Amino acid sequence: GAVVSQHPSWVICKSGTSVKIECRSLDFQATTMFWYRQFPKQSLMLMATSNEGSKATYEQGVEKDKFLINHASLTLSTLTVTSAHPEDSSFYICSAAPLTGGHGELFFGEGSRLTVL
Amino acid sequence: QKEVEQDPGPLSVPEGAIVSLNCTYSNSAFQYFMWYRQYSRKGPELLMYTYSSGNKEDGRFTAQVDKSSKYISLFIRDSQPSDSATYLCAMRTGGKLIFGQGTELSVKP
Numbered sequence: 001g002a003v004v005s006q007h008p009s010w011v012i013c014k015s016g017t018s019v020k021i022e023c024r025s026l027d028f029q030a031t032t033m034f035w036y037r038q039f040p041k042q043s044l045m046l047m048a049t050s051n052e053g054s055k056a057t058y059e060q061g062v063e064k065d066k067f068l069i070n071h072a073s074l075t076l077s078t079l080t081v082t083s084a085h086p087e088d089s090s091f092y093i094c095s096a097a098p099l100t101g102g103h104g105e106l107f108f109g110e111g112s113r114l115t116v117l
Numbered sequence: 118q119k120e121v122e123q124d125p126g127p128l129s130v131p132e133g134a135i136v137s138l139n140c141t142y143s144n145s146a147f148q149y150f151m152w153y154r155q156y157s158r159k160g161p162e163l164l165m166y167t168y169s170s171g172n173k174e175d176g177r178f179t180a181q182v183d184k185s186s187k188y189i190s191l192f193i194r195d196s197q198p199s200d201s202a203t204y205l206c207a208m209r210t211g212g213k214l215i216f217g218q219g220t221e222l223s224v225k226p
Contacts, residue, residue, distance in 0.1 A: 006160070034214065041125070043205060043216045044161070093160050095214070105151070106207075106214055108160040 002028050004096050006109035013084055014117055020080045021112045023094030029074035030096035034106065035067075038091040050077040074099065084116040120144050123206055123217030132226050136193040140206035140217045143187065147208040147215075150182050152191045155203045155219065164204075165191065196224045 003026040013019050023033055031052045036044040048069050049057040056069035066088075068080040077096075081088055093111040123140045130136055138152075149168045153161035165180035167173045167189075173180045181190040189208075193200055201224050206217040 004160075041221075043123075043218045046213060046215070049213070091158075105163055105166050106209070107163060108153075111158070111160040113158065 002026075002096075002098055002105075002107040004094065004107050004109040006094055006112050008112060009110060010113045012115045012117060015085050016083055018080055018082045019084055019114060020078055021092055021094075021114075023077045023079070023096070023109055025075045025096045025098075025107075028096075028098040030099055031074060033071060033077040033094055033096040035069060035077075035079050036093045036095065038093060038111075040091075044093060047079075052077075081114065084114070086116045089114055089116045120215050121206065121208055121217045124220055125218045127221040127223060129223045129225060130196055132196060132198060132224055134196050134224070136191075136196050136200070136222060136224075138191040138193075138204050138206070138220050138222070140189050140208075141187055142189075142208055144208070144210065144215075145184075145187070146210040149209040150180070150189050151207045151209070151214075152178075152180055153205045153207060153216075155205060157203075161205060198224050198226050200224050 005024045007022045033050040035047045038044045047062045050069045050071040052071045071077040091111050095106040095108045097106050121142045152165040154164050155161045170182050170184045177194045179192040203219040203221045205219040207214050
C-alpha cells in the first residue's frame with residue numbers, strides 16, 4: 001500500500017515550547033491530509049483537515065492558534081503544537097488519500113508521540 | 118449518541134478461533150467502510166475496505182457490511198497470536214473518516 005511517513009516519531013519538550021511534526025506521502029500526491037489525536041486506549045479523534053494551498057479546516061473544539069497546520073505541497077503537511085503544555089501530550093497521527101486511483105482509502109503515518117514536561 | 122459504536126473489549130480468544138468484531142453506525146451518509154489494525158504505539162494499518170453491502174474476503178479476513186441495519190463486521194479465521202492488536206472500524210463520507218473506539222484483541226497461543 002501507499003506509504004505515509006511522519007517525523008519525528010517521538011519527541012519530548014518543555015512546557016511552553018513549540019513542536020513541529022511533519023507528515024509526508026512518499027509515493028503519491030495528496031491534496032488533502034488529515035491530522036488525528038489519540039489518547040491511550042482511545043480511538044483516533046480528527047483534529048483538522050489539511051488542504052494543499054489553503055487554510056486547514058478544524059474540528060469543533062480544536063484551537064486553531066494552538067495547532068497550526070500548513071500544507072505546503074502535495075506531499076507534505078506539518079502540524080505545529082504551539083506553546084505546548086502537559087495536557088497536549090498525546091499520540092498525533094496523520095493520514096492521506098492518493099490524489100489519483102484507489103477508492104477513497106486513507107493511509108496513515110506511524111504516528112508521533114509527544115510528551116510535554 | 119456517537120456516530121460509530123464499537124465495543125472496546127478487551128477480547129481474548131485461543132489460537133485458531135474465529136474472531137468476530139462489530140460496529141454499528143447511525144449516519145446513513147457513510148459511503149466507505151474500513152477496518153484498520155493498530156499495534157501498540159504504531160499508526161493504523163488498513164486491513165479491509167468496502168463500499169457496498171455484502172461480503173469481501175481477503176485471506177483469513179472477511180469484511181461484511183449491512184447498510185440496511187447500519188452494521189459492519191470483520192471476521193478473522195484461524196486467528197494467530199500475531200493478530201493480537203486493536204482493531205478499529207472506520208467510516209467515511211466525503212473527506213471525513215470517523216473511527217470506532219477500537220476493540221483490543223488478544224489471541225492466546
